Structure formats: structure tokens, C-alpha cells
Amino acid sequence: MTRIHILGLGNLGRFYAHALATTPNPTPITLLLHRKSLLKEWEEAGHRIEIEGASTLVPGVPSSSSGYDIEVLDASSTEKAKPIQYLIIATKAPKTVEALKLIAHRLNYKSTIFFTQNGLGTIEDVTKEYFNEPKILPSYLAAVTSHGVYSTGPFRSVLAGLANVTIGHVCLPESGPPRNEAQNLLQKITSAPLLNALAVSPKxxxxxxxxxxxxxxxxxxxxxxxxxxxxxxxxxxxxxxxxxxxxxxxxxxxxxxxxxxxxxxxxxxxxxxxxxxxxxxxxxxxxxxxxxxxxxxxxxxxxxxxxxxxxxxxxxxxxxxxxxxxxxxxxxxxxxxxxxxxxxxxxxxxxxxxxxxxxxxxxxxxxx
Structure with a gap:
């Protein structure tokens, strides 16, 4: 079954999770928790993500979402052998390589990784550390996210201003043409009303x-x-x-x-x-x-x-x-x-x- 995993649950991670979870017939989403203490915060949040202002700025989109699956990342995880098809990375750029350590082996050339972070250089660092052979290189997407989102607590954020997302394929010298799997995730992103996303060429x-x-x-x-x-x-x-x-x-x-x-x-x-x-x-x-x-x-x-x-x-x-x-x-x-x-x-x-x-x-x- 197609599933989206999200790594990094700060403002951007919550925003993308909520936007995808509130689409018609949403794809199942797994939130990846990097420490067990987040489970308590998730319980205290009522097993929901709340994006205040979403329903006001985009009529028809609720301000809270639930129904997520949760996975705590540790060395003994029972999920460690299951491949990840779609991964959205919303960690801070300096933390990305380390954050991927426990799940990199679950990603391969059939996977698609969507990078949402500020700055440049993360993709090159991840490729060098984990996917330095073309035969294991996943497909990459990246975006420029202009929405204004700030935190009010664990799993709670405010959408201060509605803007847009610009998304596209990332073409590295060692990668081939975009695969269908990557195009499928791109379409899911551009179909989410709250994201207001536009697909553009790599250039x-x-x-x-x-x-x-x-x-x-x-x-x-x-x-x-x-x-x-x-x-x-x-x-x-x-x-x-x-x-x-x-x-x-x-x-x-x-x-x-x-x-x-x-x-x-x-x-x-x-x-x-x-x-x-x-x-x-x-x-x-x-x-x-x-x-x-x-x-x-x-x-x-x-x-x-x-x-x-x-x-x-x-x-x-x-x-x-x-x-x-x-x-x-x-x-x-x-x-x-x-x-x-x-x-x-x-x-x-x-x-x-x-x-x-x-x-x-x-x-x-x-x-x-």
C-alpha cells in the first residue's frame, strides 16, 4: 500500500502532514518520531495535529487532523525492514544526515525523498552519506515553501499567512530522468488545497x-x-x-x-x-x-x-x-x-x- 512517511515534526512537517491528511481520500501517513518522549506529547495533543487558521484561510480545510500512524525510531524498531516509498524530510538542515541514520537502509532507487528545508547542500550531503551509487539513488523532490507558520506547542502551529509552495524534481549528474514514483508524490503535493503548490521545471x-x-x-x-x-x-x-x-x-x-x-x-x-x-x-x-x-x-x-x-x-x-x-x-x-x-x-x-x-x-x- 502506498504510504507517506514524514521525518521532522516542527512547523513545516506538521503543515505538510496536515495538508496531505485533509485532502479527499488521503494517502496513509506515518509520523516518524525520533525520540520516545514525543509519544507523551502526541497523547497530550489528543493524537491530532492542529494548524490554527487553516480553515479560515482555506474554506473547507479543517484546522485539525487525526488518523496518523506513529513510528518511534530506534535501533530495535520492528519497522526497520519495511521499505519506505515516499519520505518527506522536514528536519532542520544540519540535522538531516543524522536523522536519516535509522531509516536510510529502508530507502532505495524505488523511493522518493522530498526535501522541504531552508538552504542548499542537504541533498548533496545525504547522497554522499547514504546513496553514493546510482543503482541505489532515490528520486529527489525539493520545494520552496513560502507559507508563514509558527509553533504554539507540540503538534500545534498557526498558519499566519497563506502563500504557496513551488515544487520540482531535483536532477543530479548521477541521476536519470524523473521516475513515475516521484511524479506520483509530486501530484499528491500539488493536489493538496492548503499547500497551494505549483510544479515547475528543474531549472x-x-x-x-x-x-x-x-x-x-x-x-x-x-x-x-x-x-x-x-x-x-x-x-x-x-x-x-x-x-x-x-x-x-x-x-x-x-x-x-x-x-x-x-x-x-x-x-x-x-x-x-x-x-x-x-x-x-x-x-x-x-x-x-x-x-x-x-x-x-x-x-x-x-x-x-x-x-x-x-x-x-x-x-x-x-x-x-x-x-x-x-x-x-x-x-x-x-x-x-x-x-x-x-x-x-x-x-x-x-x-x-x-x-x-x-x-x-x-x-x-x-x-x-
Missing amino acids: ELKILQLQKLVINATINPLSVVFRRKNGDLFNHKLIYELLRIMLSEFSQFFEDHLRSHLDLDLSDEEFKECFSVESLERLVLSVAHKTAKNTSSMLQDVQAGRDTEIDYINGWFDRQCNASGTNRQDLADDPQHGYMRCNSHLVDMVKSGKVISGDEIRREFSLQ
Whole structure:
């Protein structure tokens, strides 16, 4: 029987589970719990997932759902021999490889893995760790999720704003054409009214992922080092100037790497529309305005003492530079390759926990 497993039950995991469970004739869903203590929280939640606001924003979709199957992941699990056909991964990016450890052997070339996380690099890490031979490589889907969801407790979230999901196939050099199994899961996602999902080509998906990466690589870490809500960032003159410098770095990076290392061939007009400084600025400022009252996910992680996803957001740019033969020292010292200097310094600041005021920007980033 076709079944969807969901790993990671934070806001995104709950949201996808609820959206799929409330479709007509839903596919059976198994929630994968990574620790036994979550069973008590599941019982206290009444064996339900609650997404407050769902029924208001999408008439006909209830705000709570039940009927899920539960599996606790441990080394002695009785389910360990059963293959997993469809897996939705909604863990934080840095936790994904470790989270898959107990179920990777249940995934194979007939499986489809749908990655929902922020940032880039998770798919490559998972492939290297568990599926490094084409004959065992699952099909991959990925998405850019724009809905605003925040938590109010275990298995309870609020849908603060209805937006959309953009989903598509991920084509790696070692993978063949998309399989029917992957297409089936994609159709289930796009058929869920609450998700408001649109399927796009691999090229379109990659463009959207890179644009979303820039949005996250500016708003998230800047909110951390300046301790500001999204809407309070760019009305400060010097923070806005820093944003412009970062966007220049990212735009130059894309110009240098899209074809050679990211396998994305764009015309000059397409590049200008998608990755010019002006285009990227419009995207970032639009999201900052729409989420003005929000605390960024990275700042929430810092305030809660959790690891951030900085290595899969800003750190992704550093890794791509290293792969192309440009290391961090070059970025700092070589005028011809200095376009990632502010980004690299911001990574160090977030990791070290350094907080500054807007007036300290010029000194901290060695700006004129």
C-alpha cells in the first residue's frame, strides 16, 4: 500500500502532514518520531495535529487532523525492514544526515525523498552519506515553501499567512530522468488545497531556490547580529548599505558560478531579471516588508539555544567557492575575489555569537 512517511515534526512537517491528511481520500501517513518522549506529547495533543487558521484561510480545510500512524525510531524498531516509498524530510538542515541514520537502509532507487528545508547542500550531503551509487539513488523532490507558520506547542502551529509552495524534481549528474514514483508524490503535493503548490521545471526550481537562499542569507543572519525583527532591519541606513554590498557579492557570485558550477545556463536578460543586484534587492525588501513583525527563524534558533542553519545558507556560498578553487583567505585578501568577504565575515559572526549595533558596521566590516 502506498504510504507517506514524514521525518521532522516542527512547523513545516506538521503543515505538510496536515495538508496531505485533509485532502479527499488521503494517502496513509506515518509520523516518524525520533525520540520516545514525543509519544507523551502526541497523547497530550489528543493524537491530532492542529494548524490554527487553516480553515479560515482555506474554506473547507479543517484546522485539525487525526488518523496518523506513529513510528518511534530506534535501533530495535520492528519497522526497520519495511521499505519506505515516499519520505518527506522536514528536519532542520544540519540535522538531516543524522536523522536519516535509522531509516536510510529502508530507502532505495524505488523511493522518493522530498526535501522541504531552508538552504542548499542537504541533498548533496545525504547522497554522499547514504546513496553514493546510482543503482541505489532515490528520486529527489525539493520545494520552496513560502507559507508563514509558527509553533504554539507540540503538534500545534498557526498558519499566519497563506502563500504557496513551488515544487520540482531535483536532477543530479548521477541521476536519470524523473521516475513515475516521484511524479506520483509530486501530484499528491500539488493536489493538496492548503499547500497551494505549483510544479515547475528543474531549472525554474533551481532559480527559485537560489533566490530564496539570498533572501535567507540576508534577512536571517543580519537579524541575528543586529538583534532586530525583519521589518526593523533595512530602515537603518548603514544596515541597508551593508545589504547592498552583500547583494553585490551574491550577484557577482552567480555571474561567476551559474554555468561553471551550478549547471544553470541563463541568457543575459534572464540573469538580469533573476540575479541582478536590483532584482535581488526587490525580493529581499518585499519579504522583509511582508514579514515585518516576524522574528527570523535563525534569530529564533539563537534565542532558543539551538544550532542555526548558517552552514546551509551563507555557508553554502563559501563551500561553492572552495569547490571552485577560491578559498576563504582569497576571499578576504584578493581584490579580484573579494566579493564574498562580507558574507564570510557574517558566517563567522553568527557562529561566534557576536552582536553589534548598526553604527558599528563600518568598523566591523572594514567599509569605507
